[in-house]
Amino acid sequence: MSSMNAAAEIVRALRALQEPPAVLTDERMDAHCSFKTGGPADLYIEVTGSGQLREVLRILRDSEIPAFILGRGTNILVGDLGYRGAVVTMAGDLAEVTVSGNRIRAGAGASLASVAAAAAGAGLAGMEFAAGIPGSVGGGIVMNAGAYGGELCQVVETVSLLFPDGEIREMKGEEMEFGYRTSLLKRVQAVVTEAVFVLREGDPEEIRAGIRELAQKRRDKQPLEYPSAGSTFKRPEGAYAGKLIEDAGLKGLSIGDAQVSEKHCGFLINRGSAASAEIRALIEEVQRRVLENSGVELEREVIYLGEF
Ligand SMILES: Cc1cc2nc3c(=O)[nH]c(=O)nc-3n(C[C@H](O)[C@H](O)[C@H](O)COP(=O)(O)OP(=O)(O)OC[C@H]3O[C@@H](n4cnc5c(N)ncnc54)[C@H](O)[C@@H]3O)c2cc1C
Structure with missing residues (x-):
């Protein structure tokens, strides 16, 4: 960011929002990514709802501040000099996981592990492969994360995307251009706000045993x-x-x-x-x-x- 004044001005604008997000300045990124390295981000903003996310991104865009959407930071390497812009991360409503029938709706900030745990708890099979991937739903969708023969694209029904014009659109899995470790989001600028996964009924004990077995494989090999x-x-x-x-x-x-x-x-x-x-x-x-x-x-x- 060009000056201390510019950062202070953005912080003021963010704090003046009807629902102000949590904002930190000069936040060291080694605390937020799995390599445990990286210098400070000028701004580190935690949003808890999609309306708030839209407002925050609007303010950043209007002020020409670059924004980086952070999931769990498990697939990034942040430079030692840090990031001259705003890192935006999701919590609260944007990290909720709810099960209904054989569908799971999850906020982009939820961990894949928590979705897999909710699935196991509800006796829903098909998400076991994701239990040991340490990323978030949002980062997982962007990367089409996968392991042991499973990939998120196999279980995603819809993805809600917030576009730069402020519109949220629900896309079908088929529209997401999923490929090996890639998706539409590598080409189109948009933010994942939530996803719906469709799973199949299974035996909770078998599902849990499947998760344990894959966790052991990871510990043995990684x-x-x-x-x-x-x-x-x-x-x-x-x-x-x-x-x-x-x-x-x-x-x-x-x-x-x-x-x-x-x-x-x-x-x-x-x-x-x-x-x-x-x-x-x-x-x-x-x-x-x-x-x-x-x-x-x-x-x-x-x-x-x-x-x-
Ligand atoms: C020990 C270990 C094991 C791993 N095993 C696997 C594995 O088995 N399979 C696998 O596929 N990966 C694996 N990974 C890599 C990583 O967990 C995945 O790539 C995961 O999908 C990244 O999610 P994240 O939330 O950490 O994303 P981040 O690293 O935070 O971000 C990754 C990218 O996604 C973007 N992004 C994040 N959230 C959003 C959002 N809501 N909207 C738009 N863009 C967003 C970011 O801007 C960035 O470009 C592993 C990592 C570790 C550390």
């Missing part, structure tokens, strides 16, 4: 004891990123405290006090050496935000 953003790269056609990285001899490769996990080479981890710049340098080094070794260009899944 370095969950270290901060990371999960798989750093997308799966290349006909190959596995982790295998290509291992074959290139990069297991355990480190730059500062950023490391190619020894447990799962597809994960780049923060062993303690890595800087985002080190993680980014490691990402680029891995891409360069995998290309050299196997001719495959690894495409980054993790999203960069802010200044490095």
Whole structure:
């Protein structure tokens, strides 16, 4: 943001709203993303309803302040110098989960784990794959998150999107252009406010056992004891990123405290006090050496935000 005065003015405008959101200034992003790195965002705004979200985004747009919608921060790498703009995150009504029949309506800020838990509690099957994905419903829809053969696109019935003109439209799953780790939202600027999932009736005990089994698989295979953003790269056609990285001899490769996990080479981890710049340098080094070794260009899944 260009000046301290500009930030103060926006904060005043936000606080003057009929339903003022919670606003923090110079909020360190390492507290809000799973790599546990990243400098301050000029503004950090928590919204709790779709009307409030619309007003907040209108004020930011009118003031030409860039806005970044944050879910659980499990697929982003925020630069060490932070973000000159406003990070907007969702809570309250925008994080509610309600079950009715075999449908679950969830706010974009709800965690995928809480949707999977609600499904299990109601004896609804089909969401087990998402229980161990640490993201939010909104971030999950944007990325078409998936694991162990499941993908959100298989269970999404509708998605409510807030467009820049202030209109909220309910889109059908088929209209969302879901693909491998991608959706309409990679092309069109809009904010997910909620989603409806359709599931099938199942046995609660079997569903819970399914979730436990997948959680165990994750613990066995993934370095969950270290901060990371999960798989750093997308799966290349006909190959596995982790295998290509291992074959290139990069297991355990480190730059500062950023490391190619020894447990799962597809994960780049923060062993303690890595800087985002080190993680980014490691990402680029891995891409360069995998290309050299196997001719495959690894495409980054993790999203960069802010200044490095
Ligand atoms: C240990 C670990 C394991 C993981 N395992 C998996 C896995 O098995 N499968 C998988 O697919 N992913 C996995 N991930 C990655 C990550 O959890 C997913 O990509 C998830 O969907 C990201 O959700 P998020 O809420 O954290 O999004 P964020 O990282 O906060 O944001 C990701 C993108 O979505 C946008 N966004 C977020 N919310 C909204 C919204 N409401 N409206 C519009 N845009 C929005 C952001 O602006 C950003 O561009 C893993 C990550 C970790 C750390």
